[in-house]
Amino acid sequence: MPTPRERVTIIDVAREAGVAISSASTALNGQPGVSESTRDRVRSVASALGYVPSARGRALSAKRAYSVGLVVERDFDILESDPFFGAFIGGIEEYIAPRGYVLALQITQDSTLTVDRHLALARSRRVDGVFLNEIKADDARVAELAELGFPAVGINPAVGDFPFPAVRQSGTEAIHELVRTLAELDHRRIAHVSGPPHYVHSLERISAWREAMEAVGLQAEDTVNGGFTSDGGRRAADVLMTGERRPTAVFCANDLSAIGFMNRAIELGFRVPEDVSVAGFDGINFGEHVRPTLSTVRTAPRHLGREAARLLLSAIDGDEAADSTIAPARLVLRDSVARLR
Amino acid sequence: MPTPRERVTIIDVAREAGVAISSASTALNGQPGVSESTRDRVRSVASALGYVPSARGRALSAKRAYSVGLVVERDFDILESDPFFGAFIGGIEEYIAPRGYVLALQITQDSTLTVDRHLALARSRRVDGVFLNEIKADDARVAELAELGFPAVGINPAVGDFPFPAVRQSGTEAIHELVRTLAELDHRRIAHVSGPPHYVHSLERISAWREAMEAVGLQAEDTVNGGFTSDGGRRAADVLMTGERRPTAVFCANDLSAIGFMNRAIELGFRVPEDVSVAGFDGINFGEHVRPTLSTVRTAPRHLGREAARLLLSAIDGDEAADSTIAPARLVLRDSVARLR
DNA sequence: GACCCGAACCGAAACGTTTCTGTTCTTTCG
């Protein structure tokens, strides 16, 4: 192990340049109040000494951590195949990195921990703001953070009064289009494999499916919780495909469960899409790599992340930014959906 | 937007409890030098006031940021389907979270930026240590960070002198076993779809394949760079399957490229595994969801992350920890590999 | 009874910035 060297601080720079610390700071930060000649001198001394400001000192002084927090509640093992995660973070990074912010990422396994982590990040002022993702009905984080007056931004929160700025992408239109398309392909029994019902986005997809079914004059009856996992999708296939009222088409609340459903249905001896059409939601890349390729509703997690980061940073700056609504998710038809025969 | 409230600091706690700041600190941190009665009093005052120590103040004073850095160099769009990423981070979290550390995650698009980010994190002391992942031959980060004397830990660095502690999982044995298995299944032309050759782990897989081929008396000739992406795997299929010396089995350097290869081969009219056997590397969950299910070499990214975090934190504490070697990756045979016919 | 020792506690420095308030000196204008 190498041994750490002495850090060079702004004090060293000031001493070496023969100015006061305050002048060195002023010069380096490009603020007025110092002559061009001294500014140049300070700058060259700083770079000669290899001076890099301490994030710690700056954070304390500026009352800013220059970082934002994201807590993902996911089983460690499921995390690997999680679709939303990577692209969403990519979008966040894209926005915050050029602005000198860093993402503090935490993973938790259960939901009480999730709340605790958010509050710990906020109260200790480790971060300047947090993302509220995968919001639940009656989410404890929301009230607590609002009470703290801590900057936050919601990703697809329920409509209604939400105390923070929010970024939304609607999937409703695409779900309607999917159901309409299936109906036009002669499907009558269209089941839904839902996500865990405590999530706001699960509920929204369920009710979008319900409304869409009614809109084409079909009965929305069969829904099974697929838990957003491929195993859940497999179990749903067991239930639905061996049950009395076997569906001819299935809309799954995410791609993972759709892939699970599809594979299990095939194992059970059904052909996709000849015997049963399957569609997912999210638009993960892997949907193109399974066979048949997966029809889906493609969302834009990266864009969502970028917008969420934009809103969060402006909330941190105390700006009143309007909610952001990005273009609705789009239906992507692939081989897993076909006319009923 | 809610308005922030006044923060309660240790000064408030001390005043309210009628002790000096230093005593309050001592009491709260459970250190000796304060009577049990005052300790209790300070503690109850602190909790009554809702005191939470400021991470910023503590960081400055303790010369510790209590965070570690991970920079992932990945295209924003590829990130989504990245296998290693999620599980590795899960492993890191698992170790650092209970110890009060937070992960600072950055994503970059190109490799000069990657180096810059590492150095910026280190020099500004935003983090206390960094993970060196996906190390390249002659990786610029290594020398620079070593020069700084900054704590770091290498994930599967090249053997030889590496200035930091390292955690390793070997895939060599499993690659040997794979090639041996393929040879026993009568395959003679076993090609390799490699990763980008500037990565240490690409090179290691290439030479493991080479050695394994020689060990069973076969010629290691055909290798195509699949770039660790599914598109790269598809292009490799185009090259190999339509070329003169068509292989009967292919070992791909990761599962993503293996899936791409497999799908493209099928598109080209070949049957897997009847016409060509395919195996990947990594052991991502999706390998079980494609058809035929993918044979692979299963690594343990979560375990790797956990061990890397352990080494990094002990390096930060100045402890001299021995390198960590976790159990070798294991061959997992699934439907994509079969006897040549 | 003088002395010492340790427990309990306090004050202040230190961590490395930024920023506010002064101070000095030059310049300009009446």
Add this chain to the structure above:
DNA sequence: CGAAAGAACAGAAACGTTTCGGTTCGGGTC
């Protein structure tokens, strides 16, 4: 020529902790 104004810089406080060195006080030892 004197006063006012402004530019350039300096000093110190503030951010919120931890820790080091000191002080006080009570009790035990000889």
